[in-house]
Structures are given as C-alpha cells and as structure tokens.
Amino acid sequence: MFAKCKLALLTYYYEILVRFSLFSETLNKFLLKIKINKLAKSTRLYRNLHKTVAIILVAFILIISATGALLAWKSELYLKPATHKITTKNHTLVSLETIEKNAIAYVDSLQLSTLIDRIDYRPKKGIAKIRFDEHFTELQINCYTGKVVSVKQRTDTIIEKIHDGSIVDYFIKNDASIFKLLYSTILALGLIFISISGIILWINPKKIKKIKTTNNQ
Template sequence: MLTYYYEILIDFSLFSETLNKFLLKIKINKLAKSTRLYRKLHKTIAIVLVLFILLISITGALLAWKKELYLQPPTSKITHNNKTLVPLEKIEQNAIAYIDSLQLSTTINRIDYRPTKGIAKVRFEDHFTELQINCYTGKIVSVKQRTDTIIEMIHDGSILDFLIKNDASVFKLFYSSIIALGLIFISVSGIILWINPKKIKKIKSTDNQ
C-alpha cells in the first residue's frame, strides 16, 4: 500500500515538474515573441526617424550656441546720456519706411522694446530681417538676418508652415507630435528589449535548477 502511494506521489511530482516546464516554456515563447515584435518595430521606427532625429539634434545644438556662433544678431550698445525716448509709434514708422525702401514686406511680427538698453528690435512676419533702432534718436543702427529664427523653424518643423503661409501651424503640430511619439516608443521599446532577454535568462536558469 505504501509503495502504491509512493508511486502516485512520484507520478504527481513528475507531472507537476512537467507542467511547470511546459508553463515556463510558454512564458519564454511569449517573451521571445514580444521581443522579436518590439525589435522589429524599434528598428523600423528608428530607421524612419533617424534623419529627423539628427536634424533636431544638430539644430538644437546650434540654437544652444546661437550667440557664441553669431547666429543671433548681437544687441547694439547705445549711450543715452539722459536723452528722451522717442515714441514707440515713431520707431514703428521708421522701421516700416526702411523695410519698404528695401522692397520687403512691412508687416511687423514683433517689436522687442528695451528702453533700459536704449534699443528696439523689430522683426517682420514674412522675412527674417531684424532692425535695431536707437530708442533715443529713432535711427536704425543695425540691419541683420535672424539666422537663429530659420534654424528654430527647421528645428520645430514650422519652416514649412512659413513657406506655404499656413497660420494654423498644422505641419508644426503634426511634425512635433510624430517625432515625440516616435522617440517615446523607441525609448520604451529599447528598455523592453533590454529587460526581456534578462527575464528569459532568469527563467531558463530557474528551470535548470
């Protein structure tokens, strides 16, 4: 009788061991399958986005060093000697008159008014010219191109919206969203591709014990 129960116990133990190995094998196969899928998607998305990632990285580095590389026009130094500031309307009129003489669009994008420094920077909507105007005399002291603005537009994708005159910034939103989602997926899938092989190795080592 004891022998009978002993044999049953052995059979149950063997069955349990076989079942455990079978379940571990299923788990390994699932991990391996998901790893192959993530590897394929990771590789495909990385290949599609690699040029855009390089573009964003290069333009981002240039923007970080824009002052050192003189991509942004330096601010002109003005000596005021307690002079009276000219009205902002006068600065606007002088900027429009000068740009009109160059046969460029006179639509102003913004005026960066800095009375403490005695300078006003005027930027335009349809081109990258920057005028720096003396706030005390109203005279134009600098005419430069905003190269950093061009690089910034390339960086965030708004350059195409600018070229096709699209005020809704549709391409910028689409471009930024796709790149962001792609980078998030590459980051997450990269972590999964690093973790899954370790999990498989751990399961196999447990199975061999």
C-alpha cells in the same frame, strides 16, 4: 499475505507519486516554455517596432540635435545680430509709433514685406529690435533718434523654425502651425515609444535568463 498486500499497496502509491511528480514536472516545464516563448515573441515584436520607428525618426532626431546645439551656442557662433550699442542717451526717447513707422518705411524701401512680427523695445539700452513676419530681417533702431542703426538677418530664427518644424508652415504660409503641431507630436510619441521599447528589450532577456536559471536549479 498481509505483508505482501501492504508492500503492493505501498508500491502502488509510490508509483502514483512518481507519476504525479513526473506529470507535475512536465507540466511545469511546459508552462515555463510557454512563458519563455511568449516573452521571446514579445521581444521580437518590440525589437522590430523599435528598429522601424528608430529608422523613421533618426533623421529628425539628428536635425533636432544639431539645431538644438546651434541654438545653445547662437550667441557664441554669432547666429543672431549683436545688440547695437547706443552711446548717446541724453535725448528724449522717440515714441513707439515713430519707431514702427520708420521700420516700415525702411523695410519697404528694401522691397520686403512690412508686416511686423514683434518689436523688442529696450529703452534702458536705447535700442528697439524689429522682426518681421514674412522674412528674417531684423532692424535695430535708435530709440533717441529713430534712425535705423543695424540691418541683419536672424539666422537663429531660421534654425529655430527648422528645429520645431515650423519652417514648413512658414513656407506654405500656414498661420495655424498645423505642421509644427503634427511634427512635434509625432516625434514626441515616437521618442517615448523608443524609450519604453528600449527598456522592454533590456528587461525581457533578463527575465528569460532568470526563468531558465531557476528551472535548471
């Protein structure tokens, strides 16, 4: 009688252990399924966002890449005027005021804006390069005679403005460069997001595969 009771008790405990083991296994599978579904849902969301942002930015990325390559090779592609060589350097240098005055007079004769953006004064080379604020003309003036020796268009400046988005500010005459700031900020944030979401899209499938492999072992 005692042996039968003992056997019945052991059988009862065994059934409890089996049921607990089955419950634990079922619960574990359920939790793993939730985890996998959560990762899969997250992956789908990031994939859609990654695709949408990439489609929006792709044209701008191509523009930046193309203009960046052109700017890197601007000297070799002759996109900027070559510096005029001054052979005679035995005279006294004319004043910067004279160079500015002559540049304004010359560009005024071309019926262009006389508002100077910068003067690149190179006394060692005997040349001064004058660039203007409202057009892309570059004058090169002999620092010894004050005469204009070169009149060219700064194609590289146009490309630079396209590259950083300031070309829009140039045409709408916005000195605050608001479009340039917005363009650069949005593009930078977009590229950061694409990079991070790309990493997530690469990692998440590996996590899901690892979870499934561990569960099947």
